[in-house]
Amino acid sequence: MSNPTSRRSDRRSPAPSRSGAAGLLHTSRAATRWAGLVLGSLLMLVPMYVLVVNAFKDQDDIQNSPFGLPLSRLTLAHVQDxxxxxxxxxxxxxxxxxxxxxxxxxxxxxxxxxxxxxxxxxxxxxxxxxxxxxxxxxxxxxxxxxxxxxxxxxxxxxxxxxxxxxxxxxxxxxxxxxxxxxxxxxxxxxxxxxxxxxxxxxxxxxxxxxxxxxxxxxxxxxxxxxxxxxxxxxxxxxxxxxxxxxxxxxxxxxxxxxxxxxxxxxxxxxxxxxxxxxxxxxxxxxxxxxxxxxxxxxxxx
Amino acid sequence: MTMLRRTRSALPGVVMSAPAIIMFGLLMIVPLALSVYLSFTNWNGYSAHPMGVGLANYRRLWHDPEVLHAAWVTGVLAVVGTIGCNALGLGAAVAISRPGKANRIFRAVFFYPYVISALIIGFLWSAILSNGGVINNYLTSHGHEALPFLSDPDWALGSLIFVVLWSGFGLTMVLYIAALQTVPASLIEAARIDGASPWAIFRQVTMPSIAPFVTVNLVLVLVSMMRVYELVLALTGGGPAGQTQTAAYLILGQSFQNNALGYGSAQAVILTVVTGALALGLTTLLRRRETAVAA
Missing domain, CATH: 1.10.3720.10 (MetI-like)
Structure with missing residues (x-):
């Protein structure tokens, strides 16, 4: 992924002396870094989302659409149980x-x-x-x-x-x-x-x-x-x-x-x-x- | 002053140390010694007198497929978990070590599983990965085949490793972020001005500076991998068919459920000795490399 120096240069970009190729390389590196971080974050957060959402759903909704958020059918009943x-x-x-x-x-x-x-x-x-x-x-x-x-x-x-x-x-x-x-x-x-x-x-x-x-x-x-x-x-x-x-x-x-x-x-x-x-x-x-x-x-x- | 110190009695020092020494002795050292003693007996946990059986328990270990398999699983976890957590942790640390709001959020997101009980993490992922779980429900309701995340032995071990990494690399990352902050910025700047490539700077400036932290991180993760228990209990229950039992899981099951305290103790002794030896060996090896890299 990225490393200390590329992060360092993030701050200074766009450097006037940077050639087109280096600039492109730099941009693609920053894009990779962001893509990696966002993907990683999703992987970290989806289980938590699944947990929170499904705690307020009925068994049918959990079974049929585990990732869904059926606002009208959310219930506190199971938490209460x-x-x-x-x-x-x-x-x-x-x-x-x-x-x-x-x-x-x-x-x-x-x-x-x-x-x-x-x-x-x-x-x-x-x-x-x-x-x-x-x-x-x-x-x-x-x-x-x-x-x-x-x-x-x-x-x-x-x-x-x-x-x-x-x-x-x-x-x-x-x-x-x-x-x-x-x-x-x-x-x-x-x-x-x-x-x-x-x-x-x-x-x-x-x-x-x-x-x-x-x-x-x-x-x-x-x-x-x-x-x-x-x-x-x-x-x-x-x-x-x-x-x-x-x-x-x-x-x-x-x-x-x-x-x-x-x-x-x-x-x-x-x-x-x-x-x-x-x-x-x-x-x-x-x-x-x-x-x-x-x-x-x-x-x- | 020296006169005063000499004439002062040693009693306060003893009083101050005694509680910790007694507690540690009674609940750490005596149990450890008891484990060693029991490992040479065939005690079942309730008979009045354990019978000495010499090295029989230890000999049995080498031929017990269940033990050998648990050793294999623990070994895989130790190697893949230690390397994986450190690689992911260092990668993430390098990517987000600079201060800033976005980075602060990323750090929290990668690190938060640290504060959750391994048991709960295991249950959560079990609900997500099991046959009737979240992902397979989603797959089957969209016309795909279910995937055997926890029901096929190889998949289950892979799932276990994945969850170990998912919940473990955040701690490594936090420690590496602290490590990166000790690297002198002037050193990196100088190398950059000299025209060194980012990768060269990382290898030749950053890595030598953070070498001591790499040692600490590798040993910390290794020791924690040797004792993975709750995660297995909640995620796979050691299954399918005992294929994801770790050493710690087998020992607790072995000793308490089968009343085989002697045999379980022999396993416990081996696990403790191996963990200590690996931690010590790895530390010595890496400390030597640290100085070699720095030179």
Missing amino acids: VLDNPDFDLVKAYGVTLLFVVVVNVLSLAVCGPVSYVIARGRGRRHVALLLMFVAGTFIPNQVLLIPVVFVLKTLGLMGTVPGFVLFETCLTIPFSVFLYAAYIRTIPRELDEAAAIDGAGRIGTFWRIVFPLMRPVVATAVILHSLSIWNDFVTPQIILGPGSGLYTVTTGVYAAIGQYSTNYTVVFPNLLLAIAPALAFFIVMQRYIVNGLTSGATKG
């Missing part, structure tokens, strides 16, 4: 999932903040080892780990419970959080800590009162990215909380609701739409922060 589903209370699932997101984030901060501070300020080999151990956790395929985790949680009496789920979900945030926090704390001058020490603050106090408030940007990054992954996680709640607990997150609930009705599109589309809506709304509002967060996470690697 999802909200009235006696087996799965979606509104409650929103609340439950949101609560999990909040609790896990708070717990993650409480657990990962202090250890990152110790690692970042430590000069010993054991601090490096500790960081490496946590970061290595990134490479463990975590669904695969769920099998033995179940037995650890059973031993602790936490299997099938909310604390068990929250603890494991928090544990999953450790590698990324510690990696990000430790790198960030290293950029905060040690002199601040030392000044606090002279004023008589202990290490724990120094971290929470002096260092932690300065970590706001990196904490925001971690919270945003963890929130998305907790909200979207399916395997962990499905296995640890299990269908037996009667406690559904958005993903496990939708999975249960769609399960045996996967060919009944008046069930499928409204469920999917309602499941996606909060994440998409979050994306539209927070897009810049999500992108910045991801970027800062990866560039520190």
Whole structure:
């Protein structure tokens, strides 16, 4: 497709010195770029269009014209059916999932903040080892780990419970959080800590009162990215909380609701739409922060 | 100052590290160790004492067509997914890295699947691609034959790869856009004035500058390809006839549904080791190339 230099010349065109052939080449390159981008966008957006439109149509209309938009026959009935589903209370699932997101984030901060501070300020080999151990956790395929985790949680009496789920979900945030926090704390001058020490603050106090408030940007990054992954996680709640607990997150609930009705599109589309809506709304509002967060996470690697 | 630091007790440091270490130890390291231990047993999940079976589980892996096929599917995903996501991501990044309203919209459009659960993406595409799904309804009602997107083994694997790329290249693109912004504009300008072709500039100026980002992106995508699970569950259910089962899908099904915890653990251990080795190997290899390219 295009590349940095051709984009650069886009801005200057039409350059007076450009010969006819080069100009033609340039125009055709710009046209290819636009064609590619528009085609790509269509491919990205049509599934979303299909989802939104069909959530408001009857089965006949979905079957006969899946891409059509029969304005006069659109209905809220099926969306209403999802909200009235006696087996799965979606509104409650929103609340439950949101609560999990909040609790896990708070717990993650409480657990990962202090250890990152110790690692970042430590000069010993054991601090490096500790960081490496946590970061290595990134490479463990975590669904695969769920099998033995179940037995650890059973031993602790936490299997099938909310604390068990929250603890494991928090544990999953450790590698990324510690990696990000430790790198960030290293950029905060040690002199601040030392000044606090002279004023008589202990290490724990120094971290929470002096260092932690300065970590706001990196904490925001971690919270945003963890929130998305907790909200979207399916395997962990499905296995640890299990269908037996009667406690559904958005993903496990939708999975249960769609399960045996996967060919009944008046069930499928409204469920999917309602499941996606909060994440998409979050994306539209927070897009810049999500992108910045991801970027800062990866560039520190 | 140094005096002060020496005399201060190590206790606060321990208190601050303990929660994370205990949590990580209990829920990451112990389970990992447990996996390794169980992989040498024939435990079914409820008998009181797992029986040691030595390397039997590992030997069985090499002759189990289901495992070998899942390894093949995972391998295809790893290779095609990693290369595809990076090629598409870099291409898109190059095309729209410049600021501007249109580019901002394109970025959002390419990236948005990142915020949606893989499970939901799988269900959505299943509704679009399955036999009674959106596309086939459209085709049949317009007098065409239905296409076996999810019902033919080869088509199903192709569909799975397509959806993986569809939902995954946006993240790669975002990271490459950030990478492109680190390339000094003066360097490109100088090369342009020297009469270098756009392609030459890309190869010889842009690529060496963004080499470290290429490494990060390749490894990130590779690791995520090794654990594709939810997408398979929702899109194909591993089908048709188990032909699109990935390693992660097989392991979870194997262990929980068949009560074959020992055997499932052996697969889990292999997957973890292979993922770690590939990530480490790829990083080492690319880091070496980065310096070679830069020189």
